Amino acid sequence: MKNGNAGDGAPAFGGAPESLLISDTKLTMEFKHQATVTLAEVAQAAGVGESTVSRVLRNHGSFSGRTRERVMAAVERLGYVPNRIAGTLASTGSRLVAFVIPSLSNIVFSDVLRGASAVLEENHYQAVFSVTDYDPGKEEALATAMLAWRPAAVMLAGYEHTDGTAKMLRASGCRVVELLDLDGDALDIAVGFSNRAAGRESAAFLIRRGYRRIGYVGHDLDRDTRAGKRFSSFCDTLDANGTPLIAREIVAGASSVENGKQGLERLLARATDLDAVYFSNDDMALGGYFHCLAQGIAIPSQLAIFGYNGLDIGRAIPQPLSTIRTPRVATGQIAAQLVVANAPPQAIDLGFELIEGATA
Amino acid sequence: MKNGNAGDGAPAFGGAPESLLISDTKLTMEFKHQATVTLAEVAQAAGVGESTVSRVLRNHGSFSGRTRERVMAAVERLGYVPNRIAGTLASTGSRLVAFVIPSLSNIVFSDVLRGASAVLEENHYQAVFSVTDYDPGKEEALATAMLAWRPAAVMLAGYEHTDGTAKMLRASGCRVVELLDLDGDALDIAVGFSNRAAGRESAAFLIRRGYRRIGYVGHDLDRDTRAGKRFSSFCDTLDANGTPLIAREIVAGASSVENGKQGLERLLARATDLDAVYFSNDDMALGGYFHCLAQGIAIPSQLAIFGYNGLDIGRAIPQPLSTIRTPRVATGQIAAQLVVANAPPQAIDLGFELIEGATA
DNA sequence: TGGTAAATTGGCAGCGCTGCCAAAAATATG
DNA sequence: CATATTTTTGGCAGCGCTGCCAATTTACCA
Numbered sequence: 001m002k003n004g005n006a007g008d009g010a011p012a013f014g015g016a017p018e019s020l021l022i023s024d025t026k027l028t029m030e031f032k033h034q035a036t037v038t039l040a041e042v043a044q045a046a047g048v049g050e051s052t053v054s055r056v057l058r059n060h061g062s063f064s065g066r067t068r069e070r071v072m073a074a075v076e077r078l079g080y081v082p083n084r085i086a087g088t089l090a091s092t093g094s095r096l097v098a099f100v101i102p103s104l105s106n107i108v109f110s111d112v113l114r115g116a117s118a119v120l121e122e123n124h125y126q127a128v129f130s131v132t133d134y135d136p137g138k139e140e141a142l143a144t145a146m147l148a149w150r151p152a153a154v155m156l157a158g159y160e161h162t163d164g165t166a167k168m169l170r171a172s173g174c175r176v177v178e179l180l181d182l183d184g185d186a187l188d189i190a191v192g193f194s195n196r197a198a199g200r201e202s203a204a205f206l207i208r209r210g211y212r213r214i215g216y217v218g219h220d221l222d223r224d225t226r227a228g229k230r231f232s233s234f235c236d237t238l239d240a241n242g243t244p245l246i247a248r249e250i251v252a253g254a255s256s257v258e259n260g261k262q263g264l265e266r267l268l269a270r271a272t273d274l275d276a277v278y279f280s281n282d283d284m285a286l287g288g289y290f291h292c293l294a295q296g297i298a299i300p301s302q303l304a305i306f307g308y309n310g311l312d313i314g315r316a317i318p319q320p321l322s323t324i325r326t327p328r329v330a331t332g333q334i335a336a337q338l339v340v341a342n343a344p345p346q347a348i349d350l351g352f353e354l355i356e357g358a359t360a
Numbered sequence: 361m362k363n364g365n366a367g368d369g370a371p372a373f374g375g376a377p378e379s380l381l382i383s384d385t386k387l388t389m390e391f392k393h394q395a396t397v398t399l400a401e402v403a404q405a406a407g408v409g410e411s412t413v414s415r416v417l418r419n420h421g422s423f424s425g426r427t428r429e430r431v432m433a434a435v436e437r438l439g440y441v442p443n444r445i446a447g448t449l450a451s452t453g454s455r456l457v458a459f460v461i462p463s464l465s466n467i468v469f470s471d472v473l474r475g476a477s478a479v480l481e482e483n484h485y486q487a488v489f490s491v492t493d494y495d496p497g498k499e500e501a502l503a504t505a506m507l508a509w510r511p512a513a514v515m516l517a518g519y520e521h522t523d524g525t526a527k528m529l530r531a532s533g534c535r536v537v538e539l540l541d542l543d544g545d546a547l548d549i550a551v552g553f554s555n556r557a558a559g560r561e562s563a564a565f566l567i568r569r570g571y572r573r574i575g576y577v578g579h580d581l582d583r584d585t586r587a588g589k590r591f592s593s594f595c596d597t598l599d600a601n602g603t604p605l606i607a608r609e610i611v612a613g614a615s616s617v618e619n620g621k622q623g624l625e626r627l628l629a630r631a632t633d634l635d636a637v638y639f640s641n642d643d644m645a646l647g648g649y650f651h652c653l654a655q656g657i658a659i660p661s662q663l664a665i666f667g668y669n670g671l672d673i674g675r676a677i678p679q680p681l682s683t684i685r686t687p688r689v690a691t692g693q694i695a696a697q698l699v700v701a702n703a704p705p706q707a708i709d710l711g712f713e714l715i716e717g718a719t720a
Numbered sequence: 721t722g723g724t725a726a727a728t729t730g731g732c733a734g735c736g737c738t739g740c741c742a743a744a745a746a747t748a749t750g
Numbered sequence: 751c752a753t754a755t756t757t758t759t760g761g762c763a764g765c766g767c768t769g770c771c772a773a774t775t776t777a778c779c780a
Contacts, residue, residue, distance in 0.1 A: 036533070038766055049730035054768060061769095062727055064776095079531055084508040085449045086766035089735050094445065096488075104474040107467075114464040117491050121502070126509065128456075128488040131477050142481070148444040149486065171439055173396070257676040287676055293653075294678040313673075316617040316647055318654040398736055409760035414738060421739095422757060424746095446736035449765050 037080045046074035057082060084126075088150070097339060098146035098154045099129035100139055102224070105254065107311065108328055109157065112179055115332025116155070123340045125152065134223035140165040147172050153339040159184030160225045175342070177335045180328075181226055182349055190347040191335040195226045198324050198352055199233030202278060202306055205322075205354055207241050211276035211304055214238060216248040217263035217288060218280035219255040227255075227280045230308060234278055247271035255280055260287020268303075276304035276360060282311040282323055289317060289359065304360035310353070322357030397440045406434035417442060444486075448510070457699060458506035458514045459489040460499055462584075465614065467671065468688055469517065472539055475692025476515070483700045485512065494583035500525040507532050513699040519544030520585045535702070537695045540688075541586050542709055550707040551695040555586045558684050558712055559593030562638060562666055565682075565714055567601050571636035571664055574598060576608040577623035577648060578640035579615040587615075587640045590668060594638055607631035615640055620647025628663075636664035636720060642671040642683055649677060649719065664720035670713070682717030 043050045048067060055061040056071040063071075074080070088094040097120055101109040117127050128149060130142040140162050146154055147168065153175035161169075169176045169187055176188040183196045206214060216235075221228035235245050249267035251259040260279055264287065267277065279285035285307030292299050299305060299319055307314065310325025327350040334348060403410045408427060415421040416431040423431075434440070448454040457480055461469040477487050488509060490502040500522050506514055507528065513535035521529075529536045529547055536548040543556045566574060576595075581588035595605050609627035611619040620639060624647065627637065639645035645667030652659050659665060659679055667674065670685025687710040694708060 036766095040766075043730095050766095051731080051768075051770095052729060055729090058768090062729090064728065067728080079528070081504060081507045081528075081532070083449075083510060083766055085445055085454065085510055086735090087768070089443075089445045089449050089737090090766075090768040091735085092768095104470045104477070110464045110470045114491065117464070117489070121490055124505070126488055126505070127490070128486055129477070130481055130487070131474065144441060145484070145486070147441050150443060150445055168439070168441075172441070257673045261676050283673075286673065290677050313617045313643075313646070316621050317650050396736095400736075403760095410736095411738075411740095411761080412759060415759090418738090422759090424758065427758080443736055446765090447738070449767090450736075450738040451765085452738095 037078045039080070039082070042071065042074045042078060042080045045078060046070045094150050094152055095123075095125045096149055096151040097125050097127055097336070098143075098149065098151040099127060100132060100142050100146060100154060100156050101129060102132050102134040102157050103254070104131055108180065108309065108326075111328035112332035112335075115329035115334075116336040117332075119333050119336035119340065123336075125336075125340065134220075136160065136162050136165070140168070144168060147174070150174070153177055155179055155335060155339075157181070158226055159186070159190075175339055177339060179331055179335055180326075181229070182347055183229055186345070186347050188345050189335070189338055189343065191331050191338070191350065192348075193326060193331075193350050193352045195229040196233040198308065198326070199230035199235075200237045201354055202230070202308070202324060203234045203237035203241075205356075206276050206278065206304065206306060206360060207238070207243065209276075209304070209360060211360070212243045213246050213273055213275045214243065215246050215267050215271055215274040215277045216279075217260060217267055217277055217284055218248070218250050219259060219263075219284065220253060221250065221280075224255070224280070227308075231278075231280065246274055255283045257283050257287040257290070260284030261291045262287070264288035264291045274303060276300075276306065279305065279307050282307040282309040282314050282321060285321055285323065285359075286311075286313065286317070289319075289321065299359050306360045310355055314355075314357070319358035320355070322360035323355050325353045325355050327352065397438045399440070399442070402431065402434045402438055402440045405438060406430045454510050454512055455483075455485045456509055456511040457485050457487055457696070458509065458511040459487060460492060460502050460506060460514060460516050461489060462492050462494040462517050463614070464491055468540065468669065468686075471688035472692035472695075475689035475694075476696040477692075479693050479696035479700065483696075485696075485700065494580075496520065496522050496525070500528070504528060507534070510534070513537055515539055515695060515699075517541070518586055519546070519550075535699055537699060539691055539695055540686075541589070542707060543589055546705070546707050548705045549695070549698055549703065551691050551698070551710065552708075553686060553691075553710050553712045555589040556593040558668065558686075559590035559595075560597045561714055562590070562668070562684060563594045563597035563601075565716075566636050566638065566664065566666060566720060567598070567603065569636075569664070569720060571720070572603045573606050573633055573635045574603065575606050575627050575631055575634040575637045576639075577620060577627055577637055577644055578608070578610050579619060579623075579644060580613060581610065581640075584615070584640070587668075591638075591640065606634055615643045617643050617647040617650070620644030621651045622647070624648035624651045634663060636660075636666065639665065639667050642667040642669040642674050642681060645681055645683065645719075646671075646674065646677070649679075649681065659719050666720045670715055674715075674717070679718035680715070682720035683715050685713045685715050687712065 039053050040050055043053045053071050055063050056068050103109055120127050132139040132142055143165050151174055155177045157179050158181040159178055178186055178190045180192040182190055182192050182194045218231055238244050247267055247270055249263045251263040279288055285305050288305050297303050307321050307323035310323050314321030314323055330350055399413050400410055403413045413431050415423050416428050463469055480487050492499040492502055503525050511534055515537045517539050518541040519538055538546055538550045540552040542550055542552050542554045598604050607630055609623045611623045639648055645665050648665050657663050667681050667683035670683050674681030674683055690710055
């Protein structure tokens with residue numbers, strides 16, 4: 001069933017007015033559809049100098065109350081909107097913050113953006129972003145494009161950048177914030193948590209709970225290097241315990257509930273005697289959970305499930321998902337605060353929380 | 361269990377070099393950490409004029425192959441990154457596109473951003489965004505802030521803007537795109553689908569399936585006006601059929617799985633004889649689904665569930681969710697394409713698809 | 721009231737780039 | 751070989767704003 005069809009054009013954008021044109025100036029202005037009021041025009045209308053208008057609008061420097069009122073009245077009357085492009089060019093340092101993120105489908109990154117944008121908006125900074133699709137080459141191209149806007153800071157996910165990206169960022173003079181990972185050397189500021197520690201603790205938890213025949217279902221680890229780090233530490237910890245990973249299933253493509261479901265199905269077809277499965281993240285784990293639900297596999301007695309991220313939905317399913325909750329929004333907030341405060345280079349570990357849940 | 365602690369500062373951002381300073385110029389440059397290479401410097405290094413460099417870099421106008429090589433070599437050697445701020449100021453029209461969206465938690469908007477950003481990146485446009493939290497006042501403030509960047513277009517959700525916002529946008533001279541809603545008058549371009557039609561079809565479907573005692577669980581409708589429109593048409597359709605809505609439960613706050621779960625629980629406590637429940641969206645519906653699962657309520661025989669959005673996860677649960685799938689990514693793509701092409705004012709209805717699923 | 725310190729204010733040179741125009745060089749034409 | 755065209759190129763005036771500095775006005779003190 002398909003609804004909808006191409007709609008008609010709505011002529012709301014308006015054409016040129018047909019009458020009442022007093023002068024050529026008026027005519028031109030109307031045809032341009034452009035209310036490009038400049039600071040100089042405001043100054044003239046208010047009967048003051050340009051710099052005075054600038055001072056009043058930025059509330060910077062000194063001016064009398066009367067001047068202030070006259071300027072504000074002119075601004076109001078003319079509908080003046082300051083041009084930040086010009087302002088940024090004239091002054092030093094922009095109030096743009098550039099985000100170069102791997103994906104917008106992965107809630108991890110939209111959570112970070114959410115946390116950051118709230119702080120940035122409060123401080124009158126403007127967020128700009130681009131999406132790399134986990135492609136390091138694209139990251140480099142997009143980071144270059146971002147630097148062209150001379151942002152106050154560039155925020156990136158993790159440490160895995162091409163040499164070109166790293167070199168360029170270092171040379172750019174703007175702040176660089178690497179997010180969501182702490183297992184590596186920061187270029188400038190880093191905010192997040194250790195994915196290696198998360199993998200380690202996940203394994204330790206399953207071992208503590210008595211699971212011994214453990215499998216893994218994950219998505220493309222070459223691209224999502226943070227998931228790769230978790231998995232690698234997870235395996236190391238299992239090995240150290242003398243109960244190595246029994247089987248793994250890597251699905252092609254991005255993490256998703258559907259992929260988790262199919263991944264577990266395929267894993268179980270090959271390894272029938274597992275007692276627990278570690279998933280690359282909660283989306284995947286939920287897929288696994290639904291597979292068990294549909295197949296009548298008892299959780300956790302027949303099979304335990306463990307995820308990563310601590311999504312809200314994991315707490316709403318009949319058996320709360322056992323997982324690790326990561327401070328994604330806080331990562332964005334702290335990162336933004338450090339940028340706004342122009343804090344010195346540093347690495348901030350926000351840690352994570354293991355949620356015992358009911359699935360493992 | 362809490363892991364992690366404040367990390368040590370990583371001195372990677374570097375301090376000033378202590379020796380080998382040849383001149384004051386060098387010293388100053390180093391302290392600035394700023395490799396601000398300008399077009400003029402490139403021109404000098406390449407032994408050509410500024411406008412020639414500009415032409416080569418933009419591949420616009422004519423220049424010889426030899427000149428091109430010399431310029432590119434100088435660019436490479438100096439690590440020049442063009443300043444788009446200056447470029448935008450000097451030329452007419454920016455390549456910025458501003459998004460003013462209600463929320464980043466709601467996947468609807470990140471899907472739209474995703475679709476749009478892919479198209480924008482291909483065309484060398486840059487996306488900037490701010491989040492209104494469904495607050496019309498904030499929308500106005502943020503839209504003003506956006507206009508200060510003189511974007512090529514402003515993209516907003518729906519038609520419900522304050523008079524001030526509408527007036528300002530109209531006067532701004534930049535393109536305005538209203539997304540995800542077609543039930544109203546567009547300011548310029550509109551891309552999306554009819555929420556009223558969606559509500560109507562949802563009701564018609566439930567009626568067709570034989571449900572007669574229908575309830576509703578929704579979230580804050582004053583803020584999410586699109587959900588409000590769906591609900592209102594849904595009710596109208598039920599009324600017209602002579603089987604009006606039996607009961608409704610509006611939860612405070614944003615839509616979420618948890619809220620859907622609690623909402624259904626409260627609704628069923630008041631109205632025990634419902635045979636179907638319409639949810640404000642899939643997140644809420646999933647919560648309802650999980651509530652039934654946990655309470656042993658048979659779906660759809662005891663209670664049918666119907667959602668809105670067509671999230672992927674709805675297809676991965678044991679019984680695929682009955683819902684309406686909306687073209688969110690496509691909405692973003694089309695909107696971006698129209699802006700890039702500077703298309704005339706128009707309203708494009710992308711429609712939606714009713715998914716029969718197994719829950720209603 | 722005269723004189724100095726403090727508070728206001730305006731003028732104007734850029735910020736780095738693009739766009740226009742005329743000059744110069746290369747190519748074509750008679 | 752001179753002239754007409756066409757292609758390349760450089761110079762320079764802004765784009766709209768900020769920051770510096772000097773000029774002007776006002777406030778304050780003896």
